Amino acid sequence: MEYRIALAQVAPRLGDLDANLEIASRAVRRAADEGAALAVLPELALTGYLLQDLVPEVAIRADDDRLASLSRETPGMLVAIGFVEETDDHRYCNTVAMLRDGELIGLHRKVYLPTYGLFDEGRFTRPGERIRTHDAGAPVGRIGLSVCEDFWHPSLPMIQALDGADLLVNVAAGPSRAPGSDAGLVAIASWHKMQDTYALLGSVPLAFCNRAGDEEGLTFWGGSRVVAADGSTVVEAPLWEEAFVVGTLDTDDVRMQRYGLPLLADERLELTRREIDRIIGERAGLAVGEAPE
């Protein structure tokens, strides 16, 4: 069964929730006009990226009606969008929500917060503690959500693929490093390589939505993509500028891909777990065979 994914490569305004809700709302309406089953907006699309101490000022609860209402006017269409979430116990998380018909149907809190180089996320936000998939029903099926840096850790997309993901959705606010140089393009190419690889090894299609625009001298590089389960590019947005692209996936392609290349079915999870348990113990300085506390 074919379905369409719309990627809204928008440029959010830093710290301006109302303006960004309007930007998001326009993108969602456009996706619906394009007949999309799923509209994806970038990481922190409701807040902008370089927030620092603005975090508590722009944070909203996951059940905030302003979030849910983004999907209320577009019956049946899924919306994935990033925002700063304040949890019940007042943790501030970099979260992506999955919405439909005014309901929150899935949520992922960024697990890996880059705090090195030009990044300082761990200072201002707290990491998520779950890696899950969410059933969105036909046509898309189970969705594995993740946020930007999460994808630099292959365990995360692989866990989601093994958990039955029919589609991986990564939302990003990727600032270019060394823009205007070969090194900058190499960094972007690295992102594309890992997307192709996860799709191929997980036998799962993938939607990646990265933002555009700039904040405080950082320039976000866009380049949003839909990748098919064989690692081929379905659609790709331009670099550096705001864009809106739509790609079509066919669920039959995943069936055939998984029959022809049954990597997921062949995966040896118990062996993997045994070896990971051993490594955890050894890293903690425990003797081989000794159980952790």
Added chain:
Amino acid sequence: MSASLERAPLPAIESAQAVAVIVGFIRSQLEQAGFSRLVLGLSGGVDSAAVAYLCAAAIGAENVLAIRMPYRTSSEASETDALRVVTALGCRTERVEITPMVDPMLALISEPDAPVPSDELNVRRGNVMARQRMIVLYDRSAAFDALVAGTGNKTEALLGYGTLHGDMAAGLAPIGDLYKTQLRAVATHLGVPSEILDKPPSADLWPGQTDEGELGRSYDLLDRTLFALVDRRWTVDRCVSAGLERDLVEWVASRVARMEFKRQQPPVAKLSLRTPGIDHLYPRRRPGSRRER
């Protein structure tokens, strides 16, 4: 260039990409700050010429005011070259001679008995001129309702080859992350006149002064060394084994460290619960920070 230096290359740049990023940066900074015009000091050298071209490309030459600020010892060629830029771009320009403002101050610090000004006195005189130009630029920026575009490059910033509160003062720094050799490539791409590209770089603070004469090394060697030490995080020994002279590498490394104070805000004695710059951290541009007229 000797063949052995291939292992310590110059930093590369894709000029068209770099121009696109910088033009986007200038537009975004102005829009976010609530301004639509820029002022810059136009010396006749390649850095300020390139910034003038970038500003004109970003916001239109009619919104760019280039101020020529000669001192009585400034070279005639500098004025001629500055006017080449003004003619080529069609930007606004003013000539504000700083001699009558600077001379009374120089009289206070001169050593009349010294036949030839000492190096230290030359530096002090140069600083007075650079700071006087800053005063003119900021005054003109208020009159023209503009932000001041900085003309400092990365090589200068790292080596501290600039005057604090003088030529380093600016509202935004379009070429602040371009090494001098990269800046020359970008300036060539922008179409900066060859007379400006081909002459030896000079602060023109006293007759016969050149950057490379004063720094004692060529920009080619300085940029190779800085790129290795800073961008690639090489040790001094690794730089030497890549073919750079040990004296050069050690001089550059020590100068970068010694000039750290020029690249940072002054340290604040921490007393309160939240201190600007330490734990009161906000992006420059956020809701409410935009100037509204």
